[in-house]
Amino acid sequence: MIDKRVESVEAALADIEDGASVMISGFGGAGTPANLMRGLDATGAKDLTVIVNSLRFLEGQAPGLFADKRVKQAVCTAARGRGKTPSDYELQWQAGELDIDMCPQGTFAERIRAGGAGIPAFFTPTAAGVELGEGKEVRMFDGRPSVLETALRADFSFMRGAEADRFGNVRFRGSQANFGMAMAPASDVAIVEVQAFSDTPLRPEDIDLPGVYVERIVLVPDVGEILG
């Protein structure tokens, strides 16, 4: 019988090794897999590539990733610390210890979506003709310049949902879906922390993320305080 539940955050993350790439969902606290982020911190894995909207939220839950310089590359849309004093990641970025691929948020989401959809690359008008798009291939379509962007994939992805069943089907509530819907298909191992587990299969119309895209479900009712 298919059953994608794992017993704990630790078990869910047991095979994350040095050099792994990890996509992490969440926006403004909603859909933020805070327990998995804390768990990632606890693994001690280093030389990581993280693909996450905002580094501030990642540092909030997993400060050790940056304090111990365990992230070598970040693909994100926001790499600004909260305070006036530079954060660890801002210092590492300035020192050339952390490579940051700064993406417009729509391009970020679409690159991930492409990674899960078997689209190796696509053209988008966003960032064509401005500094952030410099160095990218430009092509005209219908008289408008677009830049070529490539797909993003990762070894793992983390997200948080409201409810899941043994098939790995996930229901999101509110605005929890955000980047997770695209990240799960774009990763080899999608891990979802959920608030509740349903012993019966979710109703077809309640399923947002099909279990086909999900490898592991871990029940963590409380998301805890989200710092960011």
Added chain:
Amino acid sequence: MIDKRVESVEAALADIEDGASVMISGFGGAGTPANLMRGLDATGAKDLTVIVNSLRFLEGQAPGLFADKRVKQAVCTAARGRGKTPSDYELQWQAGELDIDMCPQGTFAERIRAGGAGIPAFFTPTAAGVELGEGKEVRMFDGRPSVLETALRADFSFMRGAEADRFGNVRFRGSQANFGMAMAPASDVAIVEVQAFSDTPLRPEDIDLPGVYVERIVLVPDVGEILG
């Protein structure tokens, strides 16, 4: 007050003129906007470009489109008639009177999705290195060849749903969504025939196609017999 209802199929199609491009959803009868297809036939509009999965289903509901040679171009994944005798569109294709852009169904769906998502072009492995992909630009990504495909857009799109509200929000049931979810965003005027109209806004979790993508809703409880 926003209210996207129109009173009849005729009213919904009143501004379709010669030379228009029309996307039409439906797969195996589900989500097939049979009334709108019949209505399109009745408009008499010609020099049409149709973007539809299967020409057989289009001819089934709107035989006059082909009998009177009113389609100049078809983008589709299936252009085979039912019987052994060639259909009107097979004859017109052979005679060079009807241009057919034969797409793998995934490429067809993705080209439409791209059209609605502001992606002018994308690379896909499908059809690279085979006859159907000949003439397309090929590029290697991670050692695998992909072909460049361009977005599809249309003046109008037709689809059928289970229920809609005044905002144009649509709920699909069963497998009605199929191509319609991508077609509505990819067309200037998306027209949805629905089985039922809800006087109150649809519940957030019941909305499959947001009204932002829908211009017109027409209530036609009975889809009628679908020929194909």
Added chain:
Amino acid sequence: MVEPLSRNQIAWRAAQDLEEGMVVNLGIGMPVLASSYAPEGREVIYQSENGIVGVGPEAAEGNADPDLVDAGSRNVTLAPGGTVIDSAGAFAMIRGGHIDVTLLGGFEVAANGDLANWDAQVPNKGQLVGGAMDLAFGAKAVRIMMQHTTKTGAPRLLNACTLPLTAPGCVTRVYTDLAVVDVLDGGFVVREILSGMSQDELQAKTEAPLTFASDCKALDAPAGL
């Protein structure tokens, strides 16, 4: 001279231009204030790039749902007929031209419509682009809300932007504390000017040359906002 407009008054003024049925994305900061000021009875659909289609009012105190936030991380509600999609879908909506108007903050706007609103090049601080660039490239109309000058009095309406661009030639209208200015054929056209302010005074606070519309009106907003 009448006082320059407050942030809320600028938001009020911008909101008056939102029309029935429009799909509107409001940027973080001053723009999001506009949702409170759309004229009574006018149905505007607010989209938020984290996936909300139909943002309603902020959640009442004590009634906040931590799982429902907008792109500014505000605890919001859904408007009637609203729903939630995912981020990739929300940006497909933005990039695909389905947003009628976006109201965004700005650092600089050039006379050709160039916008700089994402990278102020603060020393020692990392970058943050977020959704601004997709909105500036994708929305049908890009309208900017900002103070007419910087805190030190330097103009923000320029001949050419000095900061990295968000998008070239995208801005159609700018709402400031002093004026409503359109970008038209590569130049700034003043549609409204603060009551009691002279054209010369406004020009003195503006780097690029201003043209004043023949029907240039007084910029007014309700007091006490």
Added chain:
Amino acid sequence: MVEPLSRNQIAWRAAQDLEEGMVVNLGIGMPVLASSYAPEGREVIYQSENGIVGVGPEAAEGNADPDLVDAGSRNVTLAPGGTVIDSAGAFAMIRGGHIDVTLLGGFEVAANGDLANWDAQVPNKGQLVGGAMDLAFGAKAVRIMMQHTTKTGAPRLLNACTLPLTAPGCVTRVYTDLAVVDVLDGGFVVREILSGMSQDELQAKTEAPLTFASDCKALDAPAGL
């Protein structure tokens, strides 16, 4: 010699190789029959390219829902845990490598794994590609179910395909009425052969050279299917 396998028996044989938890897309025609024959208690998730993730059995007579069909236009049900997405999403799933196995019909398979199964070049008839090409390019394993020879006795397992290709080098296994044949390192390896049929007899019905696995077994299927 034992009778060649019936269509249902070929489907039965193919179904035995479907493993617990696999995501499987079944092509129209003979392949779709396989869903009836997966071993009892083995949970296989059937995907259909019109959007169904978790296709259940065909709807019982009189209980058909015209709004729920699979890619073969059959009135189906949803399996427990099943749901429905749209076509673009279903093909994202296929193209993105989320289908473990696709079982497809075939016209010709070449020794290098090339597949021709979409365009039989029937005179006077239009083309129909459907989802076959996306499946052949996208699925992790492409397994073909077909008669070993054409109606006129011509071989279908060839040195090189003569018909337009669906995808190059994609086929990993072929189930026919006479044998189970793997594509391995550019050649055909027979894993199972019809009981009582000699290797020479099978080779005589096959254009490309066959290698017989050292543990080549008898091809068997339950009678009466």
